[in-house]
Amino acid sequence: MGISSLPVELLEHVVRNSVEPGDLPWSYTARYSTLRALGLVCRRWRDVAQCVLHESVLSPDDVALELVARTLRDRVDLARRVKRLDVHSSRPHSSPVLPALHSALDLVRNVEELFLGRPGEIDIASLWSLPKLRELSIYAAKLTNSLEPASASTSSPSSDNPHHVAPHLSHLSLCGVHVDAAAVGHLSAATLPRLRVIAHAFSPSRLRLDDFPSSLRTVSNVPLRDHRPGTDETTLYWSRFEVEPDLGLLGLDDLDDRTGRDRVHHLRLTDAYGRDLVRHFIAWVEALPKLATLFVTAAELSPDGDDSQLASLRAFCDGRRVALVVEGPHDYEHDWSSVVPLAWR
Secondary structure, eight states: OOGGGOOHHHHHHHHHTTSOOOOSGGGHHHHHHHHHHHTTSOHHHHHHHHHHHTTEEEEOSHHHHHHHHHHHHHOHHHHTTOOEEEEEOOOOTTSBOOHHHHHHHHHOTTOOEEEEEEEEEEEHHHHHTOTTOOEEEEEEEEEEOOOOOSBTTBOSOOTTSGGGOOTTOOEEEEEEEEEOHHHHTTSSTTTOTTOOEEEEESOSSOOOOTTSOTTOEEEESSOOSOOOTTTGGGEEEEEEOOSSOOGGGGTOTTSOHHHHHHHOSEEEEESOOSSOHHHHHHHHHHHOTTOOEEEEEHHHHSGGGOOHHHHHHHHHHHHTTOEEEEEOHHHHHHTTTOOSOGGGO
16 A cells, blocks of 8 residues: 555544644744645645644734635635634734634634734634633733623623633633723633633733632732632742842732732743843842742843853752743743743643
8 A cells, every 4th residue: 555545544643743733833834844745745645734734823914814714714624623723913902803813713613722912902702702712812902892791780791601601711811911891700710610720911901810719820910819828829920020029020019028928939030131140030039938939031041052040040949949940942932922831831
């Protein structure tokens, strides 16, 4: 039996294992090139490769999004294949979403992972209507709501109404996203029954997630929940780096100094700059007596491939029994649209 005449099931297995999973933006180019090359073998290989290719779709700009939407409209069979959709745009927060994005979301009914970068205003109704959505990341946008509340007497949506619930959503990242007041009620334990991790950082809006269990992991530059037992262990504070430890950067300046410092068990510092970074990172660790995990970025501590600063910081953290999580360039690129670190999932 020649390789070009393999059974479809076996052929799909060969093609699928020839490419990376495509769960990071940097892998799309290699994935696309490999599948295009496999599609040149013969018509059968092209048909299989095309189906695998459309399981993970990247739209890097508005022009590409128009082409993606047109392809999905013309090939509904391929639209059903899409499990991951990654859309990047450059629209202001207050701009309406492009019709092409609405069209694409209407077609990809089996999508499980959705990443939206600078889409403008996005209606939560168009997102909650995706029945299999497990992971949603939005960067630099405004989240609005056209869903009606469950009743006139309450603004909380009803979990009995499937249009008000995202039943499978487990990871939600909102970075630089303004959540409209009408949409806040749809980010609750009732509407997100399987939510395990939520990130809401660097936004003018504030979320209060006190109705979620303490096991919910949160990532933010401010507290998202009341300080109930167990919540300190599941809260990751994220701050842009400053040379001096400052509880105000973590939204804890309303507490007395000792109480605030004891609340921080997990810390992520990004955008580090300046000389002698290790000394400043050490100052943060020493200022937080209950710190258990510190997230840093490898490129900031290893300029030009010099790992001496990183090794020095690791040795200090080991001595303090603080786990040092070093995010590589691919981790950080992923966080362009998802602010949940891979090690926090």
